[in-house]
Amino acid sequence: MTTMKPWMGAVALGASLLLAGCGQESEAEAPAPRPVRVVTVEKGAGGQAASFTGEVQAQDEAALAFRVSGRMIERSANVGDQVAAGQVVARLDPQNALNALRSAQAALAAAESQLVTAANTFERQERLLGNGFTTQANHDAARSALQAAQSGVDDAEAQLKIAQDNVSYTDLVADAAGTVTARGGEPGEVVQAGQMILQLARQGGRDAVFDVPANMLRAAPADPVITVSLSDDPKVTATGRVREVAPQADPVTRTFRVRVGLDNPPAAMRLGSTVIGRVELAGAAAIELPASALTAVNDRPAVWVFDPATQTVALRNIEVRRFSQASVTVESGLSPGEVVVSAGVQALHPGQKVRLLGAGS
16 A cells, blocks of 8 residues: 655645636736727718808909000099999099091091092093093003002091091090909009009999819719808808809919809999808718727738627628717728627727627718
């Protein structure tokens, strides 16, 4: 019979206690499922609303200017004034134009006198040639003189018409009813022909004018209805359609000037008012997630996808169409109905068990 030595029993007892302690420590170190919040993937509407800031302008504006140079002695309209069609809004000193008119009148009188003399001479040469009392050369010279005198009268009449027009051009007349929006000259100044004296916003319609990026133009539907509202009073609204798109981008901002014709704009939308235009952009249906759901793996965007069967999470790369501080639009990588972790993504690892705190869509 074998007898167990005392030290062997002590070793066996110690080993048993050590194994029991290790089992208890392993059980204590088993991690509890990490709580996370999730959202269920759904495909939303494809389009998105876009808004731009612009201003109200007249559909038709004209720069009123004198056709001749001179010293302006009167300007009867100012910025903000309403003017009627045919109203004289400014005048030049007409003295030089009147002097030119009198000179043209005198030149015409002299030319007409020369024409009468040349006509009498030709008539006399015509009779003498018929009776054989003059030469053909004298007759031809009289004919040439008559023709030259007639040309002189025609030229003098044209010069007189120009002088008369120049006198009338010393009055600046509004060609249509409208509102004066700017001025470019003051009484007493010497102004040049074509220099803007008054900017006239003609009556007949108003535009909302916006500077729009090229990508927004491409995304906009054909013939969209634009909702326009005052920036300082959104309750004042009007609708309109695109009337004109600039064919060339602005060289500095690289945006395109878009004019939206307003339908029956309210009186509060005065010229120069700041407005906000809103339009629904076209686009395919897309998946949107909270921005907090986005992480990265392999230098690519990714999200944590929850598996209800195993109660675990796994990383999945996705393609992002666009993102903002609040949301992410997913191009591909997810399907409707899948569950994505929206909060707590920083402390997860693949295959980790999680506990759902809540679900939303």
